[in-house]
Amino acid sequence: MNFKLIIEYDGRDFRGWQIQKNERSVQGDIENALEMMCRQKITLHASGRTDAGVHALGQCAHFRCETRLTADIFLKGLNSLLRDDIVIRECTEMPENFHARFDVRNKIYQYRILNTPLPSAIDRGYSWHIRKKLDILSMQTAADHLPGKHDFKAFEGSGSPRAHTVRSIHKAEFEKNEKGYIIFKIQADGFLRYMVRNIVGTLVNVGLGRITAADFRQILLSGDRSQAGATAPPQGLFLLQVNY
Amino acid sequence: MNFKLIIEYDGRDFRGWQIQKNERSVQGDIENALEMMCRQKITLHASGRTDAGVHALGQCAHFRCETRLTADIFLKGLNSLLRDDIVIRECTEMPENFHARFDVRNKIYQYRILNTPLPSAIDRGYSWHIRKKLDILSMQTAADHLPGKHDFKAFEGSGSPRAHTVRSIHKAEFEKNEKGYIIFKIQADGFLRYMVRNIVGTLVNVGLGRITAADFRQILLSGDRSQAGATAPPQGLFLLQVNY
Numbered sequence: 255m256n257f258k259l260i261i262e263y264d265g266r267d268f269r270g271w272q273i274q275k276n277e278r279s280v281q282g283d284i285e286n287a288l289e290m291m292c293r294q295k296i297t298l299h300a301s302g303r304t305d306a307g308v309h310a311l312g313q314c315a316h317f318r319c320e321t322r323l324t325a326d327i328f329l330k331g332l333n334s335l336l337r338d339d340i341v342i343r344e345c346t347e348m349p350e351n352f353h354a355r356f357d358v359r360n361k362i363y364q365y366r367i368l369n370t371p372l373p374s375a376i377d378r379g380y381s382w383h384i385r386k387k388l389d390i391l392s393m394q395t396a397a398d399h400l401p402g403k404h405d406f407k408a409f410e411g412s413g414s415p416r417a418h419t420v421r422s423i424h425k426a427e428f429e430k431n432e433k434g435y436i437i438f439k440i441q442a443d444g445f446l447r448y449m450v451r452n453i454v455g456t457l458v459n460v461g462l463g464r465i466t467a468a469d470f471r472q473i474l475l476s477g478d479r480s481q482a483g484a485t486a487p488p489q490g491l492f493l494l495q496v497n498y
Numbered sequence: 499m500n501f502k503l504i505i506e507y508d509g510r511d512f513r514g515w516q517i518q519k520n521e522r523s524v525q526g527d528i529e530n531a532l533e534m535m536c537r538q539k540i541t542l543h544a545s546g547r548t549d550a551g552v553h554a555l556g557q558c559a560h561f562r563c564e565t566r567l568t569a570d571i572f573l574k575g576l577n578s579l580l581r582d583d584i585v586i587r588e589c590t591e592m593p594e595n596f597h598a599r600f601d602v603r604n605k606i607y608q609y610r611i612l613n614t615p616l617p618s619a620i621d622r623g624y625s626w627h628i629r630k631k632l633d634i635l636s637m638q639t640a641a642d643h644l645p646g647k648h649d650f651k652a653f654e655g656s657g658s659p660r661a662h663t664v665r666s667i668h669k670a671e672f673e674k675n676e677k678g679y680i681i682f683k684i685q686a687d688g689f690l691r692y693m694v695r696n697i698v699g700t701l702v703n704v705g706l707g708r709i710t711a712a713d714f715r716q717i718l719l720s721g722d723r724s725q726a727g728a729t730a731p732p733q734g735l736f737l738l739q740v741n742y
Contacts, residue, residue: 262619309620333616341619372577375506375585376553380620 256352257325259284259298259332260344261313265488266379267339271303271313280304280340284315287335291328292319301354301361301496302445307488309380312343314496316354354496360424362441362495365454365486370434381435382454382490388461390428390436396460396470400426400440400453407477409456411448411485419446419477426453439494448485456483500596501569502560503528503542503576504588509553509732510623511583516547524548524584528559531579535572536563545598545605545740546689551732553624556587558740560598598740604668606685606739609698609730614678625679626698626734632705634672634680640704640714644670644684644697651721653700655692655729663690663721670697683738692729700727 261280269277273285281298288296300315323331329345336342366381368374373383400423407419425441438457440450456473459465465473465483473481505524513521517529525542532540544559567575573589580586610625612618617627644667651663669685682701684694700717703709709717709727717725 264619264622311620338617338622339619341617343616372587373582373585375508375583376555376624378508378582 255321256316256318256348256350257328258314258316258344258346258348258352258354259328259342261310261315262341262343263310263313264339264379265304265307265309268306270306270308271300280310280313281315283336283340284332284342287332288317288319290335291323291331292321294319299354301358303447304491304493305448305488308491308493309489310493312495313493314354314498316348316352318350352498357498358444359497360441360443361445361493361497362425362439363445363450364492364494365438365440365450366490366492367436367438367454367458368434369436379489380492382487384458386462388436388458389463390430390461392463392467393436393457393461394428396457396467397426397428397438399467399471399474404474405477406446406449406474408473408479408482409449409452410446410479411452412479416446421445421449450491451486451488452479452482454486454490458486459483499565500560500562500592500594501572502558502588502590502592502596502598503572503586505554505557505559506585506587507554507557508583508623509548509551512550514548514550514552515544515557524554524557525559527580527584528576528586531576532561532563534579535567535575536565538563543598545602547691548735548737549692549732552735552737553733554737556739557737558598558742560592560596562594596742601742602688603741604685604687605689605737605741606669606683607689607694608736608738609682609684609694610734610736611680611682611698611702612678613680623733626731628702630706632680632702633707634674634705636707636711637680637701637705638672640701640711641670641672641682643711643715643718648718649721650690650693650718652717652723652726653693653696654690654723655696656723660690665689665693694735695730695732696723696726698730698734702730703727 271280273279273282296317298315298317325345325347332342368381368383403422405420423442429437515524517523517526540561542559542561569589569591576586612625612627647666649664667686673681
């Protein structure tokens with residue numbers, strides 16, 4: 255039997271999704287709970303990794319297991335075994351051939367920037383505080399170059415090159431709310447490592463007036479990582495949704 | 499000179515406002531930072547204590563100090579010395595006789611309940627999760643008995659009796675939002691220890707149908723702590739504002 259999980263987690267206390275020796279990982283915690291329920295070692299396959307400190311509201315993963323336990327029992331059992339910074343939001347039985355990574359149609363990430371003179375004590379683990387006023391209009395003008403099929407090599411994390419760096423972005427939009435938050439939502443068929451955080455770091459350079467929206471386009475086209483901005487910090491990033 | 503601070507803090511990692519031996523307190527952290535800036539021991543007087551795990555968006559406190567440092571320098575200096583779970587939002591020079599506790603006109607607290615079938619991993623430190631559906635209308639009917647001048651002995655924390663337990667409540671209102679949050683706002687000229695959390699715990703009993711709004715009124719009038727509900731957990735409580 256094949257089960258799909260939709261998972262929320264607070265990334266603060268994890269080394270990331272992927273299992274690590276002697277460090278807490280989301281995958282490790284859930285696999286341990288699954289092992290307790292199934293009395294055998296279970297491997298959990300996510301839609302993709304998230305890095306240390308990155309949060310998820312709708313990460314997806316699947317696991318295969320011959321069991322009499324139902325999806326509903328897994329949902330309740332896992333939530334009672336897991337610590338409270340991981341919540342299983344849904345568990346569904348899937349066709350045998352469903353694969354949480356290979357079958358992804360697209361994913362949506364959100365990045366939260368708090369653009370106010372003072373930081374927030376309460377929200378510091380869930381946003382990137384930027385004191386200086388950002389020009390959201392020019393950031394959106396730059397982001398308008400993202401949708402479509404492009405080689406995103408310029409925004410790939412160094413040290414993690416992939417053979418294939420072309421991805422299709424469907425949407426890349428900023429929203430502002432009255433509390434000083436700037437929310438960036440980006441939807442694509444896939445993401446390279448650090449891609450969202452490198453894009454956000456570079457868009458912030460546009461918002462600060464260090465580079466123009468045209469420069470942003472040129473960086474995207476150049477494929478040159480060294481021209482892009484610094485990687486935005488992890489705590490502003492949320493994996494919102496994975497679509498199949 | 500006499501300075502007033504408006505302070506935001508995340509209560510998660512503190513034993514509360516009040517200074518404690520060998521434990522982190524908000525007062526202790528700020529007094530240490532003030533001592534570094536003023537090169538002498540400074541005592542900080544808050545509008546009142548908050549308990550372990552309780553948050554503040556607008557706690558107020560004052561300190562007296564003969565110094566050439568300005569309010570603006572205190573604001574910047576304290577924020578650079580303090581860890582990121584305390585943020586000084588404002589620093590203002592006040593008349594010599596201003597006192598952050600004695601001069602309080604009224605205070606506003608907020609209590610956040612997450613009333614959804616599943617808890618939240620991200621928001622677990624900032625709300626009380628209640629799975630069973632609460633009847634917010636009957637909770638508001640009960641809360642409508644609160645405004646006015648009453649003896650709140652029934653809602654005082656045990657082991658901390660005050661001579662004077664009469665307080666005036668100006669407002670006690672529930673609000674619901676589309677994300678499943680029920681927000682309780684209460685404004686009064688003063689609060690007894692655990693008063694908000696004991697009121698919320700008892701109102702939740704109304705919302706769960708365990709007692710009626712009329713029972714709530716009777717508990718308030720009885721002055722009998724043993725009839726009130728359990729103390730609501732600290733992480734849902736925020737000190738929003740102190741008015742002078």
